Amino acid sequence: MISRDDAMSMLGAVTTLRDQVADATLPLDIPGVATGRATRDSLLKQLDDYVIPRLRSLDAPLLAVVGGSTGAGKSTLVNSIVDSQVSRSGVLRPTTTTPVLVHHPKDERWFLDDRILPGLSRVTGAASEGDGDGSLRLVASSSLPPGMALLDAPDIDSVVSANRALAGQLLAAADLWLFVTTAARYADAVPWDLLRQASERGTAVAIVLDRVPPEAMADIRSHLASMLRDQGLSTAPIFGIPEATLTSEGRLPEADVARLRSWLSALASDARARAVIVKQTLDGALGSLEERTVSLVGSSRQQVTAVTALHATAEQSYREALTNVEQGMTDGTLLRGEVLARWQEYVGTGEFFRQVESTISKVRDRITAAIKGTPPPAGDLGEALQSGVAALIESQGQGAAATVVRQWRQLPGGDPVLADHPGMAKASPEFSGAVERLVRDWQGELLDMVRSEGKDRRTTARIAAYGLNGIGVILMLVVFAHTGGLLAGAEVGIAGGTAVLAQKVLEAIFGDQAVREMAIRARKRLLERVSELYAAEQARYDGVLDGVDIREDRAERLADAAAAVKAVR
Incomplete structure (x- = not known):
């Protein structure tokens, strides 16, 4: 458990770090700058979308982000869990372009403002074509117990780059990843790249193995469990959903999602269990800051080195010109x-x-x-x-x-x-x-x-x-x-x-x-x-x-802020 005093101490240090990360712009286009900018952006998003909001509100509902590959059945799964059409599903890809956050009506206050995902505007009511990019649709459902929210994210391998980027951002904002894959695609490279990130950052993960032929369920679960152990995710629970015909409402049979719904409900009703997951993911997120900040410090110093070299070249050229004039005079x-x-x-x-x-x-x-x-x-x-x-x-x-x-x-x-x-x-x-x-x-x-x-x-x-x-x-x-x-x-x-x-x-x-x-x-x-x-x-x-x-002191201030976060962890 994280005490409130500890959370406040960490919040102060993390907020200072966030300000220094935002200030560490990398404006000069030099080799490797794209990686540095991506690192900076990912740091800012995780700090703004998860770390700082969670430290400010330890008792906020647990946010489980449902993510996965194209066609894995994420929206169908969310609709089946809450037994309502809350997220658009279908055969056209991508189906989820505007993320949908489902919460219990009593938890609405936690999500109406910009406490989490401040870069996304809030929309409510029925889905429409005018939702647009940069929106987060809020749906209240009494089928979901208080204390937990489900967020249906775009495909992690979407053909639309903006969707892929948003999916990554949403997963970084999660207390829990509810990762959906299928019997046909569970070994694909893209999902495992993200799962490795989850392992490295200590994020809590649960796996939903969808559309599994019943006769192959045991073998595929065993193989998937072995792959998870290899990636340091041996504690991640696996929920198998057999291949089956959808109901007339387009949902999974009740028996197939009962175990997963029961697990989520138990987690939502157990404050201590929620706190354990929050602590695991928060500790992992805080721990991951150091390595990425060190990388950003390096990128910032490279900017200073590059601009210093450009300055020095101009100075040297005109110094040599003056020397040549002096020589020409004598x-x-x-x-x-x-x-x-x-x-x-x-x-x-x-x-x-x-x-x-x-x-x-x-x-x-x-x-x-x-x-x-x-x-x-x-x-x-x-x-x-x-x-x-x-x-x-x-x-x-x-x-x-x-x-x-x-x-x-x-x-x-x-x-x-x-x-x-x-x-x-x-x-x-x-x-x-x-x-x-x-x-x-x-x-x-x-x-x-x-x-x-x-x-x-x-x-x-x-x-x-x-x-x-x-x-x-x-x-x-x-x-x-x-x-x-x-x-x-x-x-x-x-x-x-x-x-x-x-x-x-x-x-x-x-x-x-x-x-x-x-x-x-x-x-x-x-x-x-x-x-x-x-x-x-x-x-x-x-x-x-x-x-x-570009300022020379940025890298040092960023390094100092990262050290301060490490000291209070």
């Missing part, structure tokens, strides 16, 4: 091609580069002459540098987006997420404009840096001689060739000393230490800006994943 790539051509135009003819080792005064004179109008203005060189930097940043950003999508398609859960969010294979539509603004704003910072360094009168005069924009462009050249130390023409090897020349001009104006610090600060600011831009792009992918309702 490996001399930006000082070739269009930039080199504009630089040559800017400082004069190629003969000028042969004089790189001349004194800085000669360098300054040639630069000054260039600024004053002979070669093209510094703006052309600046635009070439700006375009080169923007192209580097954009290409790496677009590449990171493509990399994220490619790798997500190879990771668990990635493909379904991408299917729900098309367009993630490219950077955001605003990305190109953001890159251009970034480079322009950074150039503005460089000019502010030059102004700040040229505050004294002498330096200001030198800057004026070359032009602020010209000095800013030359500083960009140094930034994109500076490798952590002062430049060496042989080390960098950029087009006959282009970067060396640029650095010497700046050193003549600001001094070597100032040039070094300016280049480092300028590069750092550009990388910081690019990092912020890439972070915003990465946030698109993080936002998609944040929309998948």
